[in-house]
Amino acid sequence: MTASTKPRGRLVVISAPSGAGKTSLVRELVHSHPDICFGVSCTTRQKREGEEGGRDYQFISRQEFDRMVVAGEFLEHAQVFDNFYGTPRDQVNTQLDKGKHVILEIDWQGARQVRGAEPSCVSIFIMPPSRSELENRLRQRATDSDDVIARRLQDAVNEMSHWEEFDYLVVNDNFGEALQEVLAIIRGGGERSRSNRAEIRPLITGLLARDS
Numbered sequence: 001m002t003a004s005t006k007p008r009g010r011l012v013v014i015s016a017p018s019g020a021g022k023t024s025l026v027r028e029l030v031h032s033h034p035d036i037c038f039g040v041s042c043t044t045r046q047k048r049e050g051e052e053g054g055r056d057y058q059f060i061s062r063q064e065f066d067r068m069v070v071a072g073e074f075l076e077h078a079q080v081f082d083n084f085y086g087t088p089r090d091q092v093n094t095q096l097d098k099g100k101h102v103i104l105e106i107d108w109q110g111a112r113q114v115r116g117a118e119p120s121c122v123s124i125f126i127m128p129p130s131r132s133e134l135e136n137r138l139r140q141r142a143t144d145s146d147d148v149i150a151r152r153l154q155d156a157v158n159e160m161s162h163w164e165e166f167d168y169l170v171v172n173d174n175f176g177e178a179l180q181e182v183l184a185i186i187r188g189g190g191e192r193s194r195s196n197r198a199e200i201r202p203l204i205t206g207l208l209a210r211d212s
């Protein structure tokens with residue numbers, strides 16, 4: 001099939017709280033499947049150690065970000081915590097037109113905008129396996145103060161509170177199984193991962209509890 005006759009790829013939105021393992025899942029999917037690619041976002045935040053401009057993010061100034069907003073160059077954009085993030089529209093369309101499935105790793109605000117702009121997109125929320133495991137994963141450094149950890153947990157709970165807006169919900173307990181579930185959804189299946197399935201309710205109640 002030539003590029004012009006290939007069916008358009010699927011636009012896949014993936015959101016999760018910090019600590020759910022979303023980035024590792026997305027990296028592995030993109031690494032192992034040439035028909036799946038990552039939509040590189042723009043951000044105004046500082047580059048972290050190990051990150052590469054153009055691969056992880058396009059690191060841009062606030063001025064450039066504002067220009068892109070005004071010019072309508074973002075498919076979606078949002079302030080997340082203290083920084084600004086946006087998905088450049090052109091890059092996504094170019095890949096979809098080539099028949100590639102494009103993963104956007106964005107927050108719930110961005111997911112909501114993409115759903116409005118591209119109703120045919122598929123949205124997936126990744127959950128950690130339990131509240132205690134989430135807390136362990138957020139307690140990255142023994143030196144972090146209780147305040148810092150409490151803030152991270154609150155941010156995670158805020159993000160998770162939007163889970164019902166997503167078509168699918170994948171619990172990242174076993175990495176390999178979560179990977180297969182996400183892959184099945186991207187390939188057009190994944191019925192057992194629908195977010196409205198009843199058996200996930202107790203897990204969600206535990207994850208969203210105000211105090212552990």
Ligand code: 5GP
Pocket residue numbers: 015016041042045076077078080085086087105106107109110111
């Ligand atoms: P981090 O700065 O830790 O890489 O990402 C912080 C949060 O911003 C994560 O929840 C991530 O999914 C979200 N994010 C990254 N890129 C985008 C984007 O282009 N748009 C939106 N709305 N959120 C993004």
